[in-house]
Amino acid sequence: MGKIPVYLITGFLGSGKTTFLNHFIQAVFPQRVMVIENEMGKINVDAGGLVIDGVEDVIPLSAGCLCCSLHDELLDALEIVSERREEFDLLVIGTTGVADPSSIVETFLADWRVGRVFELRSVICLADAGLLEDWLGETDEARRQLVSADLIFLYKADLISPSYAARLRAAIRGVNPTAVVRTGEFGRFDVSELLNGKHVTGEVLIERISLAREHEYAHGNIKPFTLTFEEPFDLDKLSHEMLRLVKLYYHQIYRIKGVVSIANHPSRVVLQSVRSTVTLTDGPNWEESEERRRSHFVFIGKDLRKDVMEKIVRRNLAAVLK
Numbered sequence: 001m002g003k004i005p006v007y008l009i010t011g012f013l014g015s016g017k018t019t020f021l022n023h024f025i026q027a028v029f030p031q032r033v034m035v036i037e038n039e040m041g042k043i044n045v046d047a048g049g050l051v052i053d054g055v056e057d058v059i060p061l062s063a064g065c066l067c068c069s070l071h072d073e074l075l076d077a078l079e080i081v082s083e084r085r086e087e088f089d090l091l092v093i094g095t096t097g098v099a100d101p102s103s104i105v106e107t108f109l110a111d112w113r114v115g116r117v118f119e120l121r122s123v124i125c126l127a128d129a130g131l132l133e134d135w136l137g138e139t140d141e142a143r144r145q146l147v148s149a150d151l152i153f154l155y156k157a158d159l160i161s162p163s164y165a166a167r168l169r170a171a172i173r174g175v176n177p178t179a180v181v182r183t184g185e186f187g188r189f190d191v192s193e194l195l196n197g198k199h200v201t202g203e204v205l206i207e208r209i210s211l212a213r214e215h216e217y218a219h220g221n222i223k224p225f226t227l228t229f230e231e232p233f234d235l236d237k238l239s240h241e242m243l244r245l246v247k248l249y250y251h252q253i254y255r256i257k258g259v260v261s262i263a264n265h266p267s268r269v270v271l272q273s274v275r276s277t278v279t280l281t282d283g284p285n286w287e288e289s290e291e292r293r294r295s296h297f298v299f300i301g302k303d304l305r306k307d308v309m310e311k312i313v314r315r316n317l318a319a320v321l322k
């Protein structure tokens with residue numbers, strides 16, 4: 001058996017990594033995919049949202065970030081995966097939206113124990129066309145992710161004009177002149193280009209990594225926290241409040257994900273917010289036996305106070321009077 005092909009998926013918060021991964025899993029079927037998924041915050045909303053057909057297993061790494069504190073845990077996960085080699089064809093590693101992928105890339109290229117079993121085929125960076133300029137201007141992470149990639153998908157092209165897309169592609173080339181850049185929507189891509197293209201070359205990546213390392217790196221003050229509530233929410237109050245909240249805290253709240261219990265509603269409601277957008281959609285039904293229909297919200301942002309957010313979200317519980 002040859003080396004295990006690895007696809008590393010990066011991209012800033014809310015850029016569409018889970019959407020892409022779902023699409024990838026369907027597109028490469030009948031090849032079987034093993035996923036190592038790293039999620040910021042305690043609740044792995046994304047791993048629960050992956051399509052099942054074609055996925056052999058999802059190994060969650062939930063606490064912290066793969067590129068920093070979880071490095072040893074990544075090595076452990078790779079060992080587990082290599083012992084299950086016969087169960088799958090491709091390995092996908094999904095990083096958090098603030099990961100610097102360079103140290104993960106380095107693990108594959110420079111650690112001989114890893115390199116003799118795994119072959120890093122592509123470092124894929126997803127960029128949110130609507131927010132890329134904001135993120136490049138306000139954070140260091142988005143730039144580092146673009147720098148380390150050999151294939152960049154500029155997604156959410158449905159939200160922008162073709163001329164603005166051209167401007168963004170030029171901005172991307174300014175950060176990373178050698179990566180292949182494709183524009184698209186909702187995780188769609190050319191399967192044969194991705195699977196058959198040979199994008200990663202060790203020397204180029206190592207050179208880029210050393211450039212990315214020039215400055216001391218930490219995830220600034222972008223941090224996640226989770227809020228959990230036992231009682232159900234009022235849908236109208238909650239949707240109105242969340243829209244108000246993300247506009248009011250535009251410069252601090254980067255991402256909110258939630259699985260919410262709504263009073264007298266049979267299904268979970270999934271909340272997705274990327275900066276100032278908020279969508280609430282029906283998720284899977286609650287089981288009859290599930291007496292405790294807990295709601296969970298993961299907030300990711302800068303200098304955010306958990307107690308203040310909790311107070312604001314709490315006042316939208318169905319039992320709270322207006």
Ligand SMILES: Nc1nc2c(ncn2[C@@H]2O[C@H](COP(=O)(O)OP(=O)(O)OP(=O)(O)O)[C@@H](O)[C@H]2O)c(=O)[nH]1
Binds near residue numbers: 155
């Ligand atoms: N309009 C539009 N929305 C998209 C597109 N791709 C993804 N989205 C939406 O963007 C939101 C975030 O997508 P996810 O796939 O969850 O993003 P992510 O990168 O996994 O998010 P994190 O794990 O928090 O970093 C969801 O509401 C998606 O439905 C697209 O091409 N166009």
